[in-house]
Amino acid sequence: DIQMTQSPPSLSASVGDRVTITCRASQGISNSLGWFQQKPGKAPKSLIYGASSLQSGVPSKFNGRGSGTEFTLTISSLQPEDSATYYCQQYNSFPYSFGQGTKLEIK
């Protein structure tokens, strides 16, 4: 099974800042990686697929990169509404797996 490891587990940033979240796969997954945003009490929202492609309607402030085993999600021009937990997920092979999440707080 493929393990997904995210870092950091949490981070705090200010309005207008840029932050980067890292996701590492325990083995190569090509670009079969998605990123999701989840706000408290809400369902996850799909942000990025194929490691770097934006889902429809997702603003370009979200940027995904990477291939193989190392991936990043960068969020720029942070706004209060970006406060959420972010998850990566591999869909290269079953069983699919998620990272443990990164909680982003906007100061």
Next chain:
Amino acid sequence: QVQLVESGGGVVRRGGSVRLSCAASGFTFSSYGMNWVRQAPGKGLEWVAFISYDGNNRYYAGSVRGQFTISRDNSKDTLYLQMNNLRPDDTAVYYCAKIMWPVVRGVFDYWGQGTLVTVSS
């Protein structure tokens, strides 16, 4: 407009069974693979199961294999998750999630709002 609406959650006793449903609308349900994902209280997301568009291929997380069964009724545009021999650690919000492209596996796009299953000991 894609909509996924889960139902069937509630409180169930340890060892009991429950069947979750996910009613789909706004797309051709019979053309898309579907997933169940769960989230225990205060915890992260855990993928549970996948079923192909035609129901012929099913995959499960090791933690639920032999205990849960994913199925679908394409005539009713509905996805199911039969959960048996439930344990307290099965307590979670259960989400259904749609695969983005017809026929294939992989990318998730739309998610339902979730249904809470609480297993009492």
